[in-house]
Amino acid sequence: MDYHIGCSGWSYSAWQGPFYPHNLDNSRWLSYYSHVFDFVEINSSFYRIPNAFMVKNWCKKTPNHFRFTAKFPKVITHDKRLKDVEKELELFFSSMIYLEDKILALLIQLPPSMGIVEGMHGLRDIIPELDKRFRYAVEVRDSSWFQDLAYSFFANNNMCMVWSQLDGIRTPPIVTTDFLYIRFIGDRTIQEKDFGRIQKDRVSEMKKWARFLKRAREERGDRLSLAIVAANNHYAGFGPKYLLHITR
Numbered sequence: 031m032d033y034h035i036g037c038s039g040w041s042y043s044a045w046q047g048p049f050y051p052h053n054l055d056n057s058r059w060l061s062y063y064s065h066v067f068d069f070v071e072i073n074s075s076f077y078r079i080p081n082a083f084m085v086k087n088w089c090k091k092t093p094n095h096f097r098f099t100a101k102f103p104k105v106i107t108h109d110k111r112l113k114d115v116e117k118e119l120e121l122f123f124s125s126m127i128y129l130e131d132k133i134l135a136l137l138i139q140l141p142p143s144m145g146i147v148e149g150m151h152g153l154r155d156i157i158p159e160l161d162k163r164f165r166y167a168v169e170v171r172d173s174s175w176f177q178d179l180a181y182s183f184f185a186n187n188n189m190c191m192v193w194s195q196l197d198g199i200r201t202p203p204i205v206t207t208d209f210l211y212i213r214f215i216g217d218r219t220i221q222e223k224d225f226g227r228i229q230k231d232r233v234s235e236m237k238k239w240a241r242f243l244k245r246a247r248e249e250r251g252d253r254l255s256l257a258i259v260a261a262n263n264h265y266a267g268f269g270p271k272y273l274l275h276i277t278r
Contacts, residue, residue, distance in 0.1 A: 031247055031254050031255060031256065031257055032255065032256050032257070033256075033257050033259070034068055034069035034097050034134060034256070034257070034258050034259070035067065035068075035069060035259040035260075035273055036067040036068070036069035036070045036071065036259075036260060036273065037063075037067065037070055037071065037260065037261060037262070037263075037269035037270060037273065038070075038071040038073050038213070038260050038261065038262035038263075038269070039070070039071065039072070039073035039074065039262070040059055040060050040063045040070050041056065041059060041060075041074070042222070042225050042263065043056075044222065044223060044224065044225035044226040044263075045059075045225065045226060045268075045270065046226075047226065048226040048227065048268065048270075048271065049226070049268075049270045049271070050062055058091075060088060060091045060092065061091045061092065063270075064091070064092040064093060064096045065093070066270070066274075067270075067273070068095060068096055068097060069096070069097045069098070069099075069134070069258065069260075070096075070098060070099075071098070071099045071100070071101070071137070071213075071260040072088075072098055072099065072100040072101060073101060073262075075100045075101050075102070075103060075122075075126075076101040076102070076103060076104050076139065077103075077104065078103065079103045079105070079118065079121050079122050079125065080125050080126075081125060082124070082125050082128055084125075085125045085126060085128040085129050086128045088129060089128060089129050089132060092132070096132060097132050097133070097134045098129055098132050098133055098134065099133065099134050099135050099136065099137050099167070099211070099258060099260070100126060100129075100133065100136055100137065101136075101137045101139055102122065102136060102137060102138045102139065103118060103122055105118050106118050106119065106122070106156075107138060107139060107140055107141065108141045111141070111144065111148070111152060112149075112151075112152025112153065112155060112156055113152060113155070115156060115159075116159055119156065119159050119160070123161040123164075126161075126164070127161070127163070130163055130164075133164055133165075134165065134209075134256065134258055135164065135165040135166060135167045135190065135209070135211060135258065136164045136165070136166055136167070137167050137168075137169060137192070137211070138153075138166060138167065138168045138169070139169045139171075140168065140169060140170050140171060140172075141171065142171040142172055143172070144170075144171075144172060145172045145174040145175070146170075146172070146174040146175045146177070146179065146180055147174075149170065149172075149175065150179075150180070150183055153168070153183075153187075153189075157187055165190070165207075165209065166188075166189045166190070167189065167190040167191075167192050167209075167211040167258075168184065168189050168190070168191055168192060169192035169194055169201075169211075169213060170191065170192075170194075170201070171194070171196065171199060172199075173199060175191075176201070176202050181204050181206055184206035184207070185206045185207065188207050189206065189207060190206055190207045190209055190210065190211050191204060191206045192211045192212070192213055193210065193211065193212045193213070193239065193242070194212075194213045194215055195212075195213070195214050195215060195216075195235065195239065195265075196215045196216070196217070197215075197216060197217030197218075198217075203239075203242035203243075203245075203246065205246050205249075205250060205254070208253055208254060208255050208256070209254065209255060209256035209257065209258065210243060210246060210254065210256070210257045210258065211257075211258045211260075212239055212243065212257070212258065212259045212260070213260050213261075213262075214232070214236065214239075214259075214260070214261035214262070214265040214266075215262055215264060215265060216230070216232075216262065216264040216265035216266065217264060218264055219264075222263075225263040225268060225269075226268055227268050227271075228266055228268050228271055228272055229266065229268075230265070230266045231266075232265060232266045232272070243257060261273055
């Protein structure tokens with residue numbers, strides 16, 4: 031099984047000094063990051079659809095072995111709630127295709143207010159429109175999804191149900207396809223200005239998820255080809271330092 035471990039986003043001013051050198055221009059942050067980690071989750075794509083120039087630049091600034099995932103734009107998942115989004119999907123895919131060889135998966139993060147009934151209807155509508163050159167992972171944030179109906183739906187459509195550790199909800203460690211996507215999200219009590227230092231001890235929690243991952247690998251064997259692990263700053267306070275600490 032291949033493993034890719036990295037942060038959710040790389041463009042945080044609070045990292046300058048604790049992670050990025052003080053004199054490093056922000057245009058070079060991604061290049062620097064890509065020589066420390068081999069993977070990053072593109073967080074900015076959630077807020078707006080990246081243009082082709084931007085995506086080509088990400089590809090150019092990273093080595094051949096480096097990998098990305100990218101969040102679906104919130105205009106698709108949160109604003110329009112998966113309805114009448116053909117135009118937005120087309121725009122998103124037309125840009126992301128320039129990273130095709132480096133994309134591990136595209137992440138469909140559903141809003142906390144979207145339960146299983148609305149969510150499954152919406153996903154059924156967009157599945158025919160999805161670009162088949164990419165893998166897909168779905169992050170749910172409502173406990174109504176934690177049932178066999180959802181697990182079967184994701185398995186039948188070859189989608190990964192993301193394992194998420196949030197402040198108020200934890201996804202059951204159910205495997206629905208040939209890869210795993212684990213997200214350590216935390217809560218919003220840590221402010222952006224404080225992203226340059228560890229503020230919460232999450233070691234025991236992450237060890238628990240490591241045991242889930244090990245069990246899945248033992249049970250599935252060769253049927254599991256990939257594990258993606260991403261952490262944001264809200265989880266422990268400073269994504270890079272925490273991930274480097276736990277991977278040693």
